[in-house]
Amino acid sequence: MDWKIIEATILQKNYSKTLYIVEEYYANIMQTIPLIIAGLIIGMLGGFLGLGGGFLIVPLLLVLGYEAKIVSGTSLMAILLISLSGVIAHNKLQHIDFKIAIPIAIGGIIGAQIGAQWVDKIPTETFSKIFAAVLILIAIRIGFT
Numbered sequence: 001m002d003w004k005i006i007e008a009t010i011l012q013k014n015y016s017k018t019l020y021i022v023e024e025y026y027a028n029i030m031q032t033i034p035l036i037i038a039g040l041i042i043g044m045l046g047g048f049l050g051l052g053g054g055f056l057i058v059p060l061l062l063v064l065g066y067e068a069k070i071v072s073g074t075s076l077m078a079i080l081l082i083s084l085s086g087v088i089a090h091n092k093l094q095h096i097d098f099k100i101a102i103p104i105a106i107g108g109i110i111g112a113q114i115g116a117q118w119v120d121k122i123p124t125e126t127f128s129k130i131f132a133a134v135l136i137l138i139a140i141r142i143g144f145t
Contacts, residue, residue: 038056038057038060039078039082041056042056042057042078042082043082043085043086046082046083046086047085047086047089047090050086050090052079052080052082052083052086053078053079053082054075054076054079055135057074057075057078057079058071058072058075058131059131061074061075062124062127062128062131067124068119068122068123068124068126068127068128069119069120071124071127072115072116072119072127073116076112
């Protein structure tokens with residue numbers, strides 16, 4: 001058995017795999033940088049307005065062409081991390097009323113489980129329309145309060 005040929009084959013496969021990983025990394029960077037900038041803006045607005053940023057993340061991901069179920073799950077993950085940062089900052093400033101936050105969170109945890117099941121059953125187009133309607137109703141309610 002010629003060990004040099006085997007070694008050369010292994011090296012070539014590893015080199016090809018490494019090149020693929022590097023190429024994929026740089027392609028992802030070009031997609032990631034605009035998302036980081038969007039996240040920065042969403043985080044600032046979320047921290048200022050007391051929002052997780054989902055009302056901005058969801059339309060962004062829909063416009064970028066992602067499916068509703070991916071949009072929903074991805075948005076929630078981003079909101080979790082953004083909100084955690086905001087909670088830490090607001091807690092340091094003593095801006096949190098835990099007597100209000102905890103009951104809302106309990107209901108929200110249960111509701112999120114139900115909502116995750118619903119989004120898996122509807123088409124992205126329907127999801128987009130429902131989301132837009134909810135935003136419009138919220139805007140009208142806030143505008144006339």
